Amino acid sequence: MKLPVYLGMLQRAEQELASSFRTVADGHGDEPDVRATCELLASQCDEHVAAMQPLVDRYGSEPSDEPERLHAAALPHPRSGPLALLRDLQDVHLLASFVDMTWTLVGQAAAALRDEELQQVIADREAETQVQVGWLTTRMKQAAPQALVVAG
Amino acid sequence: MVDRIADIWGTRTAFARGERWPVRVDLRLADGVTEADVDRWVASACVLCSNGCGLEIAVKDGEMVGVRGRATDLVNHGRLGPKGLFASWQGVRNGDRLTRPxxxxxxxxxxxxxxxxxxxxxxxxxxxxxxxxxxxxxxxxxxxxxxxxxxxxxxxxxxxxxxxxxxxxxxxxTATAAASMKESFGSDGQPGSYSDIDECDAMFLFGHNMAETQTVLWMRVLDRLAGPNPPRLVCVDPRETEVARHAEVHLAVRPGTNLALMNGLVRELFAHGWIDEEYIAAHTVGVGELRSTVAPWTPERVADTCGVDPADVRRAAEIFGTSDRVLSTVLQGFYQSSQATASSCQVNNLHLLRGRIGTPGNGILQMNGQPxxxxxxxxxxxxxxxxxxxxxxxxxxxxxxxxxxxxxxxxxxxxxxxxxxxxxxxxxxxxxxxxxxxxxxxxxxxxxxxxxxxxxxxxxxxxxxxxxxxxxxxxxxxxxxxxxxxxxxxxxxxxxxxxxxxxxxxxxxxxxxxxxxxxxxxxxxxxxxxxxxxxxxxxxxxxxxxxxxxxxxxxGRLCDYTGLSYEKLRGGTGIPWPCNDEHPDGTNRLYGDGIFPTEYDRAESFGHDLLTGATVGPLKFRALQANGRAILKPAAYHPATEAPDDEYPFLYSTGRTVFHFHTRTKTARAKQLNRAAPSAWVEMSVPDAERLGLGEGDLVRVASRRGEIVVPLRVGDVRPGTVFAPFHYGYWEQDRSGPGDRPTAANELTETEWDPVSKQPILKVAAVRIEKVADSVGPAPAPTNTASRPADASAVRPTAGGPDAEVEERPRETEPPAAPDEGGRR
The missing domain is CATH 3.40.50.740 (Rossmann fold)
Structure with a gap:
């Protein structure tokens, strides 16, 4: 069974998403909504990591055979300025979308396994991840015209 | 004659539930001018708060010389508040005006x-x-x-x-008022009416110091309280306001924790079955998510987070859950605090869960701050x-x-x-x-x-x-x-x-x-x-x-003005919209029929996630299939971003005093008002002041991570651990755009942060420290007859206006006006 590969991948990706949200929060502190929301969402990711632990304990967490392909990278450091805000949010969006789809796929496995505990853990977290993706989209769409058309 | 600086709300005209609020005509003219001297009276309404009191401007020799309340107006039945009486005309007719570009x-x-x-x-x-x-x-x-x-x-x-x-x-x-109504009902548009005060059995004031922010509306409440079968009052406010003093339950919550309290109140309705299952099924969507979101918020947990007594949370919920007719009002204590939209939506949810909306005495007033x-x-x-x-x-x-x-x-x-x-x-x-x-x-x-x-x-x-x-x-x-x-x-x-x-x-x-x-x-x-x-x-x-x-x-929109005209508006009273062919005399209440503007084509907004502000978007909104039903929308509580710590140990809140409006550009130019609250101060509780060795009138420095103010201290009735500063006091009298060596503007300290949905800035939660600068040379310049009253009344001379603050009041001069059709009464 390869579910442990995906559980390990998901847990790592949530950790990296948390770290990326914090990187953006620190780097764009002059955008107060970005700072506050990214800090909040980072703490959601922390909770997701913790909530997965009983499942990892039960199913195990195997390293992947091809980590370079399954690995979504965290943001190394933030950039600065309006364009950089857009780019940073877009990078985080990529990672959050990866997490979102991974929850979906783990959920498929949980359904096939008829594992209700696993399904319950997934349902709430997947919904939160979708809101994270939604917030990133909302904020980028708001920022894009000014950043791409007028800002110096 | 009544000194309306000392007696802010004037003479009582008590009335019982279901009766019409008696008329009281308030009149103030310039010294030496009588009603007989006035050349003409020009109809208008007051612009010194959001209440919208109908009045007439007295004109003599081409100059404004005073004001008189309109007895026939639905809003105020003749009354005016101190700001309207003194500042509406003196605040604009004076030598300081700009006259050239x-x-x-x-x-x-x-x-x-x-x-x-x-x-x-x-x-x-x-x-x-x-x-x-x-x-x-x-x-x-x-x-x-x-x-x-x-x-x-x-x-x-x-x-x-x-x-x-x-x-x-x-x-x-007011952004949060609009946002919360868009999220819950699909569109801006006030469900309730002021006449719900005349009809209700219980009234909840959520972060709303109505006694100071809408004085004439508070007169209506005081007149109900003075009559037979008065409404039961519940007040949510960290200060001992006049509202709190009249309340059966006062929940003095820690600033920044409103949503925890609201989640707890909603949970109590579910827990005790104080909900209308039939109404919920027919007229709302989202009850499942609401129920699970509030589930953890037991009264004990609320008490722990908000710093209130769990028994008071239970009592408040019971009053809401068991009163036949219940009215809620909401203002800056919610709108300018953290999780503003989510907290205000929970007020809407309380009413929707009981189906108490849009019928006499069952209303919501998501208030505005400005006229x-x-x-x-x-x-x-x-x-x-x-x-x-x-x-x-x-x-x-x-x-x-x-x-x-x-x-x-x-x-x-x-x-x-x-x-x-x-x-x-x-x-x-x-x-x-x-x-x-x-x-x-x-x-x-x-x-x-x-x-x-x-x-x-x-x-x-x-x-x-x-x-x-x-x-x-x-x-x-x-x-x-x-x-x-x-x-x-x-x-x-x-x-x-x-x-x-x-x-x-x-x-x-x-x-x-x-x-x-x-x-x-x-x-x-x-x-x-x-x-x-x-x-x-x-x-x-x-x-x-x-x-x-x-x-x-x-x-064809909810705010339909097509039935109005300038001519019709000269008929002696304001008229509530929608006013159109169907409702030619206007509409007193909305949503009495349980139909809300949440159809895809009518909605003003497709809504947001209340925690983050992510937009719901057209597809998901369609999938929700609200289609005329209200949306029960919750959010999880999370603590404010800035919490007190060792360096900045106090919570800082800002707000209004009854005698001023905004940055005092008008009110400070009315001498009666300015004398009552001439300059800035900060308020602190007795135990905090004793611990820091501070006394009434001591000059203190209040500092946050962003700035500082240096103002006299009022030792008063604010919640321990919290300090309060009025936000009116800038620097224009000193011909400056900013502070010299004596900063006074409350916003020197506040943080740049806003609610994720309404985008309303958070002006009521910041961490500050306080230190003494100099000994007192007299009491703080704060009023004694408002929430700013001193803890030791004998230490400060009572606020009074004197001869030029005297106002003529004519109680019950005529029969009160009647509201138009009930607007979709169930």
Missing amino acids: LVRMGGALVETDWDTAMGRIVERSRKLLAEKGPLSHGFYTSGQLFLEEYYAQAIIGKAGLGTPHMDGNTRLC TAQNNREAGADGDLSGFRNWENPEHIQELAELWGVHPDTIPHWAPPTHAMQIFRYCEQGSIEFLWVSATNPAVSMPQAPRIRKILEKEDLFLVVQDLYLTETARYADVVLPAAAWGEKQGTFTNVNRTVHLSDKAVEPPGEARSDLDIFLDYARRMDFRRDDGRPLLDWTGPEDAFRAWQECTR
Whole structure:
């Protein structure tokens, strides 16, 4: 069974998403909504990591055979300025979308396994991840015209 | 005669539930003038809070000489509050007014003529449009202009220039009222009526110090409390306000924890079965998620988080759950605190769960802070689209394009209109280079004043300020335009409970001052804004043209004005919208039939996630299938971002005092009001003051991570651990735009942060420290007959007005007016 590969991948990706949200929060502190929301969402990711632990304990967490392909990278450091805000949010969006789809796929496995505990853990977290993706989209769409058309 | 500085709410006229509120006509004229001396009375309504009291302006020899409440008006039945009585006329007719335009020459503002001033504006505007396009332009307007003026501004911005960067100071006062109604009901639009006070069995005031913010509405409550079968009152406020003193339950929550309390109250309704299953099934969606979100919030957990007694949480919930008719009001204690929209939506949810909405005594009043805030939200000179239209609905954009005669793509609708805090951020970053500020004073009223001042003084920001006075903000301007005031121009405005008043012109403006409408129309003409067919974009000659155009914009919308006219509004009372063929006399309450504007085609908004502000979007909104049902929307509580710590151990909250409005530009010019609260102070509880060794009147420094104020201390009745400062006190009397060695503006300390949905700044949660600067030389200059009263009453002389504060009151002079049709009564 390869579910442990995906559980390990998901847990790592949530950790990296948390770290990326914090990187953006620190780097764009002059955008107060970005700072506050990214800090909040980072703490959601922390909770997701913790909530997965009983499942990892039960199913195990195997390293992947091809980590370079399954690995979504965290943001190394933030950039600065309006364009950089857009780019940073877009990078985080990529990672959050990866997490979102991974929850979906783990959920498929949980359904096939008829594992209700696993399904319950997934349902709430997947919904939160979708809101994270939604917030990133909302904020980028708001920022894009000014950043791409007028800002110096 | 009654001293209405000492006796703020005046003489009681008690009445019982279901009776009409008795009339009491309040009158104040200039010294030596009697009613017989008055040449004419000009009908208007008061603009010194959001209540919208009908009044008449006394005119003698071409000058305003006083005011008299209108007995026939539905809003106030003749009464006026201290601000209306003293400041409405004295606050605008005085020697300090701007009478000529000013332009910056060699660093200084110098007088000039209108051609020169407008020429400079148009030159810069055209240049920026050519070089950078419309996104270089921003407008920051008010909650105190007239409807016609907002609508002109909205068309200029959205169809003339095509910029999304338009907002009002309504963002600071009322954005959450609008946002919470959009999330719950699909659209802005007040469900309740003031007449619900006459009918209710219980009243909940959520973060609403009504006694000081809407004095005349509070008189209505006091008169019910003085009569038989008075309503039971519940108050949520960290201060011992007058409301708290009359309340059966006072929940003095720790600032920043409103949502925890609300989640707990909603949970109690579920836990005790105080819900209307039938109503929920027929008229709402989302009950499952609401139930699971509030599940953890037991009274004990609420008590722990909010710092209140769990028994009080239970009592409050029981009063809500078991009273036959219940009315809720909400204001800045919720709107300017953290998780504002989510907390305010929980008030809506309480009513929806019991099906207590839109019927006599069962109402919600999501209050406004300013007299014409509602019109800005309707007309769309703020972050809304005209006529409660939805920026995500292409058909709504098409309707506006047809009304205005421009291509739909001219109207920015690719994202939500830019909110005020973001407009100032773009100014800070330099991508907005043209900012036009009208009838507001952001240098004092916006959060983190030191930062706002830096933005306003930026070299590359072309700043236009349009005002009555040379405010702190105007001192930074490149062009200052002198505006005509209330009573010097004509127009309409709409109060908290949708009541529209016409304000006729009583006197001429001073010098060369012009109405805001004339100024905007002049700009549109000079910019040569045109419709696609070549005709001028705005061909109005005066306010009544604008009103007629506005009526067309509202046809078929919830805020339908088509049944109104200037003539009809001269009938002795304001009229609540919707007013149309179906409701020719207006509409007292909304949603009594349980049908809400959540159909896809009607909704003003498709809504947001309340925790983050992520938009729901058209697809998910369709999938929700609300289709006329209200949306029960919850959010999980999370703590405020800034919490007290060792370095900054106190929670800091800001707010109003009854004797002033905003940055005191009008109220400080009425001597009766100014004497009652002449300068700034900070309030602290007795135990905190004792611990720090501080006494009444000691000069203290209050500092946050962003700035400091140095003001006298009032030892009073605020919740221990919390300090409170009034936000009115800037620097204009010292002819300065910012502080010298004695900073007093409450916003020196506040943080740049806002609610994720309403984008309303959080002005009531910050961490501060306090230290003594000097010993007391006398008591703090704070009133003694408000929430600022001293803990030791014997230490301070009681607030009183004296002979020039005497007001004539005529209780029960005539029969009270009756409200129009009940509006879809169930």
